[in-house]
Amino acid sequence: MLNQEEFIRIIRENEALIYKVSRVYANTKEDEQDLHQEIVYQLWKSFSSFRNESKLSTWMYRIALNTSIAHLNKEKRKGNYEPISEMMLNESDINNFLAEERVEILYAHIRQLSKIEKAIILLFLEGKTYDEIAEITGFTATNIGTRLGRIKQKLKSQIKK
Amino acid sequence: MEFEELKSQWAEMSGEIKNQKKLTESLIIKMTKMNYRNKLGKILIPEAIGACICFAAAIYILFSFQNLDGWYLKTCGIISVIILFLIPILSFHSIHKIRSVNIPDNNYKQFLLEYSKGKLQFVFIQKLIFYLGALLFLTALPMMARLIAGKDLFTETRLWLWYAIGYPFFYGFSRWVFKKYIKTTVEAEDILRELENN
Numbered sequence: 189m190l191n192q193e194e195f196i197r198i199i200r201e202n203e204a205l206i207y208k209v210s211r212v213y214a215n216t217k218e219d220e221q222d223l224h225q226e227i228v229y230q231l232w233k234s235f236s237s238f239r240n241e242s243k244l245s246t247w248m249y250r251i252a253l254n255t256s257i258a259h260l261n262k263e264k265r266k267g268n269y270e271p272i273s274e275m276m277l278n279e280s281d282i283n284n285f286l287a288e289e290r291v292e293i294l295y296a297h298i299r300q301l302s303k304i305e306k307a308i309i310l311l312f313l314e315g316k317t318y319d320e321i322a323e324i325t326g327f328t329a330t331n332i333g334t335r336l337g338r339i340k341q342k343l344k345s346q347i348k349k
Numbered sequence: 350m351e352f353e354e355l356k357s358q359w360a361e362m363s364g365e366i367k368n369q370k371k372l373t374e375s376l377i378i379k380m381t382k383m384n385y386r387n388k389l390g391k392i393l394i395p396e397a398i399g400a401c402i403c404f405a406a407a408i409y410i411l412f413s414f415q416n417l418d419g420w421y422l423k424t425c426g427i428i429s430v431i432i433l434f435l436i437p438i439l440s441f442h443s444i445h446k447i448r449s450v451n452i453p454d455n456n457y458k459q460f461l462l463e464y465s466k467g468k469l470q471f472v473f474i475q476k477l478i479f480y481l482g483a484l485l486f487l488t489a490l491p492m493m494a495r496l497i498a499g500k501d502l503f504t505e506t507r508l509w510l511w512y513a514i515g516y517p518f519f520y521g522f523s524r525w526v527f528k529k530y531i532k533t534t535v536e537a538e539d540i541l542r543e544l545e546n547n
Binding site: 192204207254327 | 352355359360367372377450456457459461464543
């Protein structure tokens with residue numbers, strides 16, 4: 189059985205994954221922080237049942253993406269989470285304003301996609317293969333290919349606007 | 350910006366994030382112990398209070414049932430008791446259903462499917478509860494007037510007139526309440542359509 193130390197190590201090694209999923213699904217900074225915490229919480233809750241049957245990243249993506257759907261559909265839960273100032277991670281350290289602006293544009297394009305498309309493009313941009321995306325999402329690899337084609341077209345026209 | 354450019358920007362950004370480890374051990378522990386009590390409390394306490402009020406009112410009516418004279422007041426009493434038991438049960442059921450969709454064991458497609466279906470059912474039950482609440486108002490008004498003030502509104506006043514006056518307000522209020530459910534319903538239906546559309 190994996191312990192808390194192991195969990196902390198895994199979270200620290202994969203914090204970029206949680207950060208990116210939260211930022212793609214949340215529309216505001218507040219939601220992003222809430223979602224980030226909720227993902228860590230859900231990962232911790234399911235950690236004891238993780239049996240290495242799938243890759244660690246597959247398990248993490250699956251929980252992070254499912255949590256994003258469940259969490260953001262719930263009623264606004266302002267004040268439900270501890271305000272953790274250190275949570276203002278990463279972006280505050282991207283000192284280059286232009287770089288941050290470019291990153292925000294990038295996320296803004298992805299946020300305009302549907303929930304299914306968001307997950308597929310996120311995993312594709314993360315360098316996952318069609319088979320890996322299929323394993324995480326439950327769609328067939330062929331279907332992922334078809335959907336990705338449509339998403340690329342959609343993004344291209346969005347970017348050109 | 351072209352799609353390929355977007356991909357390279359993503360990789361560049363991922364590299365930057367990777368180099369900025371920010372989560373400390375204590376922060377992660379704090380997140381795992383996230384004020385779960387508050388979270389449970391926020392959802393369950395108001396529901397539990399509401400259920401207690403409904404059950405207490407139902408028990409009060411049952412114990413005072415012999416004071417309801419006339420078939421119409423008795424009918425109002427029976428309908429009220431049934432609704433007062435039904436509302437909390439339906440409410441708990443709809444919340445439990447949507448919260449019980451399994452996060453770790455479902456893939457994204459299964460989760461979206463279950464969650465969207467749950468949302469549609471949730472909206473349906475919420476609407477049903479609203480209508481039951483309105484019916485409860487109709488039946489509880491003459492019955493409580495009898496039990497508390499000893500008045501029979503059916504014979505002593507023009508009860509129908511109060512109902513007629515109240516109807517436009519109820520109609521307007523229901524339109525306002527249901528408006529917030531339209532977006533939820535449309536969104537859930539869109540997801541289900543998109544999932545079917547391979």
